[in-house]
Amino acid sequence: MKYIVLSGISPYALKELENNKVKTIEVRSPNNFFSVLMVNVGDTIFLTSASLFDLRQGTAGVTAAVIGKEISTHRLVHKMEELYEEAEVQIARLQLQVKGHARVRRAECCAFDKATVVDAEEVRYFEGR
Numbered sequence: 001m002k003y004i005v006l007s008g009i010s011p012y013a014l015k016e017l018e019n020n021k022v023k024t025i026e027v028r029s030p031n032n033f034f035s036v037l038m039v040n041v042g043d044t045i046f047l048t049s050a051s052l053f054d055l056r057q058g059t060a061g062v063t064a065a066v067i068g069k070e071i072s073t074h075r076l077v078h079k080m081e082e083l084y085e086e087a088e089v090q091i092a093r094l095q096l097q098v099k100g101h102a103r104v105r106r107a108e109c110c111a112f113d114k115a116t117v118v119d120a121e122e123v124r125y126f127e128g129r
Contacts, residue, residue, distance in 0.1 A: 003046035003063065003102070004039055005116040006032045006094075011049045014062055017098050022067070027092040031116065036092040038115035041066050045094075046102055046120055055107040055118060063102045063122070068095030 008029065017023040027036050031052050039045055048061030070093045078085040102120040 001121070002117055002119050003044060004035050005055065005061075005107075005118050006035055006045060006047045007050055007052045007055060007116065008032070009047050009049055014047060014049060017047070017062060017064065017096060022095065022097045024068070024093055024095045027094065028089070031112070033090065033092055034113060035115040036069070036071070036094060039066055039069065039094070041069055044099060045096075046104075046118055047096075048104075052116060055104060055116070057104055057106065059104040059107075059118075060123070061102055061104070061120070063099045063120075064096035065099055066094055067097050069093070 006027065009025070013023070013025060017025075027033055043066050044063055045066060046061050046063055048055070048059055050059045050061070072091055072093075074089045074091060076087045076089060101123040103123050104118045104120050106119040108117045
């Protein structure tokens with residue numbers, strides 16, 4: 001099955017998702033942000049701690065259903081004596097509900113302005129590999 005991917009997620013965040021079953025994550029990295037833009041509430045996504053460029057056959061991860069999505073802009077102002085800097089940062093929040101584990105069969109990735117997609121198979125604990 002094909003999934004949109006969020007890569008480079010910390011192992012701690014993945015464990016928290018598995019333990020709590022529902023978790024909100026915040027996405028700031030550009031490659032994951034493009035993926036989030038293509039995701040809708042109700043979609044199932046693939047999350048992995050592997051970096052974007054390390055996605056390949058056999059990469060393990062977690063599948064989760066998107067139950068909430070929010071995109072917001074934060075304005076940052078930094079002022080010193082003679083320096084005034086202002087920046088805007090876009091942040092996406094996804095509320096996720098864990099569905100299971102999966103392993104990548106084939107990755108379609110690495111275009112900067114597109115969502116990263118993988119073809120992955122569900123991993124069941126009773127499968128001995």
